[in-house]
Amino acid sequence: MSVRTGSFSRLHLLLIGSASLFLCFFSLVLLADPTFAAPRPDALKIGVLAPLSGPYAAGGTSFVQAATLAVEQANAEGGVSGRLVTIVVGDTQGRVDVAKAEALRLVSREKVSALVGAYLSEETVGVMEVAAAHRTVLLVPVAATAEITDLVRREYARYRYVFRVGYSLPQWAEMISAFLSDRKVRRYAFVGAGIRWNRELGETLERIAAPRGITPAYTAFYSAGNPAFDTVAVAAAAAAPDIVILADPGRNSVSFLKRLREAAPALPALSIGGALGDTRLAASVPLSGPVYVQAAAWRGVSPAATAYVERYEHRYGAPPVGYSDTLPYDAVTVLVAAWRKAGNAATEAVVGVLERGTFAGVAGMYRFDAAHQAQWGTGPGALRGTFVRWEHGGARIVFPPR
Amino acid sequence: MASPLLQVLLDGLFAGGTYALMAAGMALILGVVKVINLSHGAFFTLGAYVAYALAERGVESPLAAAPLAAVIAFAFGVFLGKSFVNPARAHPFALPVGTLACALLFEQAAQMVWGPHPLSIEAGAPWIGPGGIVIRRWGVIAFLSSAALLGGLQWVLSARPGLPLRLIAEDEEIAGSLGMDVEAIRYLTFGGACAMAAAAGALLSPSGAVTPTMGRAPLLLSLVVVIVAGMDSVGAIFLLSIALGIFGSACAWFLSPQWSYVALLAAVCLLLSARPAGIVVTAGRLD
Numbered sequence: 148m149s150v151r152t153g154s155f156s157r158l159h160l161l162l163i164g165s166a167s168l169f170l171c172f173f174s175l176v177l178l179a180d181p182t183f184a185a186p187r188p189d190a191l192k193i194g195v196l197a198p199l200s201g202p203y204a205a206g207g208t209s210f211v212q213a214a215t216l217a218v219e220q221a222n223a224e225g226g227v228s229g230r231l232v233t234i235v236v237g238d239t240q241g242r243v244d245v246a247k248a249e250a251l252r253l254v255s256r257e258k259v260s261a262l263v264g265a266y267l268s269e270e271t272v273g274v275m276e277v278a279a280a281h282r283t284v285l286l287v288p289v290a291a292t293a294e295i296t297d298l299v300r301r302e303y304a305r306y307r308y309v310f311r312v313g314y315s316l317p318q319w320a321e322m323i324s325a326f327l328s329d330r331k332v333r334r335y336a337f338v339g340a341g342i343r344w345n346r347e348l349g350e351t352l353e354r355i356a357a358p359r360g361i362t363p364a365y366t367a368f369y370s371a372g373n374p375a376f377d378t379v380a381v382a383a384a385a386a387a388p389d390i391v392i393l394a395d396p397g398r399n400s401v402s403f404l405k406r407l408r409e410a411a412p413a414l415p416a417l418s419i420g421g422a423l424g425d426t427r428l429a430a431s432v433p434l435s436g437p438v439y440v441q442a443a444a445w446r447g448v449s450p451a452a453t454a455y456v457e458r459y460e461h462r463y464g465a466p467p468v469g470y471s472d473t474l475p476y477d478a479v480t481v482l483v484a485a486w487r488k489a490g491n492a493a494t495e496a497v498v499g500v501l502e503r504g505t506f507a508g509v510a511g512m513y514r515f516d517a518a519h520q521a522q523w524g525t526g527p528g529a530l531r532g533t534f535v536r537w538e539h540g541g542a543r544i545v546f547p548p549r
Numbered sequence: 550m551a552s553p554l555l556q557v558l559l560d561g562l563f564a565g566g567t568y569a570l571m572a573a574g575m576a577l578i579l580g581v582v583k584v585i586n587l588s589h590g591a592f593f594t595l596g597a598y599v600a601y602a603l604a605e606r607g608v609e610s611p612l613a614a615a616p617l618a619a620v621i622a623f624a625f626g627v628f629l630g631k632s633f634v635n636p637a638r639a640h641p642f643a644l645p646v647g648t649l650a651c652a653l654l655f656e657q658a659a660q661m662v663w664g665p666h667p668l669s670i671e672a673g674a675p676w677i678g679p680g681g682i683v684i685r686r687w688g689v690i691a692f693l694s695s696a697a698l699l700g701g702l703q704w705v706l707s708a709r710p711g712l713p714l715r716l717i718a719e720d721e722e723i724a725g726s727l728g729m730d731v732e733a734i735r736y737l738t739f740g741g742a743c744a745m746a747a748a749a750g751a752l753l754s755p756s757g758a759v760t761p762t763m764g765r766a767p768l769l770l771s772l773v774v775v776i777v778a779g780m781d782s783v784g785a786i787f788l789l790s791i792a793l794g795i796f797g798s799a800c801a802w803f804l805s806p807q808w809s810y811v812a813l814l815a816a817v818c819l820l821l822s823a824r825p826a827g828i829v830v831t832a833g834r835l836d
Binding site: 199200201202204205207208209341367368369370374375376377378379381382385397398399401402405406409410412422425427428430431432433465 | 560564660665666668671758761763798806807810811
């Protein structure tokens with residue numbers, strides 16, 4: 148038997164080289180990731196569920212970054228009764244089965260004291276079951292489906308651990324409807340990704356905006372496989388709406404807006420769901436027509452919001468988008484405040500505090516109703532949200548009037 | 550604005566051009582190297598990131614980015630072809646899994662380098678044609694580039710310089726016995742196809758958002774086009790791409806955008822059930 152030494156050693160070199168590169172690469176990744184920091188045995192753990200891979204990875208990453216920032220802020224203020232707070236992250240990948248499995252891992256293996264997440268409505272409804280079964284507090288920052296708080300209302304004993312910090316679909320529709328009314332909009336086009344919250348938001352907005360005389364001129368949801376942006380943009384423009392509402396938390400919002408600008412350069416567009424709140428993207432978006440973004444809070448709305456934006460920008464090099472980061476930040480802040488008020492992280496005590504208390508966040512003062520829904524909307528004392536308009540050189544707050 | 554239906558059909562033509570642009574490289578790999586390369590979309594993404602990196606440094610023309618992207622992707626492709634594809638060709642299941650792993654690794658690396666957030670390059674204003682019809686710049690680029698690439702490929706395969714490729718595609722043993730370096734031709738072809746994917750990514754980068762996973766959808770559609778058209782006719786690949794682009798747009802217009810993908814795949818299934826070996830196959834392969 149002969150051994151071809153040349154090719155043998157080359158293969159070995161290739162394998163050793165590749166393995167070394169892998170080791171270096173992933174060592175750097177692990178060292179850079181705050182979730183892999185050495186755990187403190189007495190630290191209070193928050194399980195954070197967000198998609199860090201897949202089509203919603205951008206929003207999920209902002210989610211985790213904001214949660215990390217909130218924990219750092221909490222620890223800088225002394226933690227909870229002298230105990231530090233840490234986060235343990237579960238990557239949901241934007242899938243219900245993975246979200247449930249990760250929630251189960253965080254609760255049963257990582258022994259987290261509470262959960263914050265998930266991202267999509269479908270995922271969050273799945274995670275609610277895990278939280279209910281393990282009697283673990285779950286704070287929901289961004290998932291908006293009505294089912295979440297409906298379940299709390301209908302089966303309080305089972306789901307009383309679940310609190311939604313972000314806006315529900317009716318609240319969201321109310322805020323959008325007020326903005327449309329302020330802009331004198333009568334007909335709108337509603338376009339977005341074909342995912343659950345979009346469809347439900349489209350229906351809810353139609354119902355809530357109707358009494359103001361605002362009606363949909365065109366509605367379409369595209370599929371991820373073949374979004375047919377060109378066709379949707381042409382159809383939306385042909386319907387001659389006063390504004391196009393673009394409901395998409397992912398990258399497709401940019402692609403669609405570019406097509407829309409080609410089809411109808413001056414048609415106003417309103418982005419909801421966070422993606423176009425990114426300054427880096429806004430710089431390349433054509434501003435031949437108004438581009439509005441709806442956010443939970445924005446720099447300049449309040450001193451707390453401005454301080455948060457500056458901290459975020461300093462930490463991560465770019466300002467937050469105002470939705471998929473701001474709401475998770477507030478969710479962690481509210482949770483830590485509840486732990487402090489309760490004096491511990493015991494579930495029943497924390498649930499009682501969350502039900503009765505008022506909590507300061509970046510977007511304003513949070514209080515929960517009987518269905519454990521934070522009070523957003525246009526009523527007195529409600530969290531109002533913010534609408535900004537991108538202009539050359541930055542964003543300007545246009546609604547609510549200040 | 551011009552007649553919306555006319556606009557939709559024109560946009561469908563351009564969408565078909567983007568499918569053809571990706572399918573050109575895929576056809577080369579499937580035809581000559583005879584592997585399903587699931588990392589093809591990753592090279593498309595690489596091209597888009599090269600265009601973005603250049604745009605950040607003031608070079609905003611995708612036409613300028615395409616050659617650089619092609620050179621980088623060619624180097625990566627040759628490395629991948631030589632170190633993994635050629636040795637693993639004997640194991641048919643290893644290649645799709647291995648190339649998929651490479652694609653996922655690239656996506657993770659891109660996420661580490663550029664972040665998961667969508668990035669964007671200015672697309673520039675479209676041209677306005679007769680009757681107010683909107684002619685999208687990137688659409689024209691995709692259509693013309695795919696026609697040029699596939700036309701060039703057709704010429705190479707039918708002329709003398711393409712003889713080794715044709716021979717290897719037909720019978721590798723005969724090619725080897727004639728003194729051709731089959732292994733080298735295979736990995737160079739693989740590299741060339743990767744370069745074509747990267748050039749496509751660079752050219753189309755202003756049309757949408759640049760993200761680590763942006764290559765997945767074009768990968769699937771181009772694979773579908775090549776398999777349905779068959780590898781025997783480059784012209785069929787181009788025409789089928791255009792037909793599918795127009796069909797997808799028409800479905801989105803007449804049915805609903807969310808049904809266009811389903812309708813597209815259903816049409817593909819029907820075509821494959823009628824002609825399993827592809828629409829255009831030489832007589833010898835129809836058995």
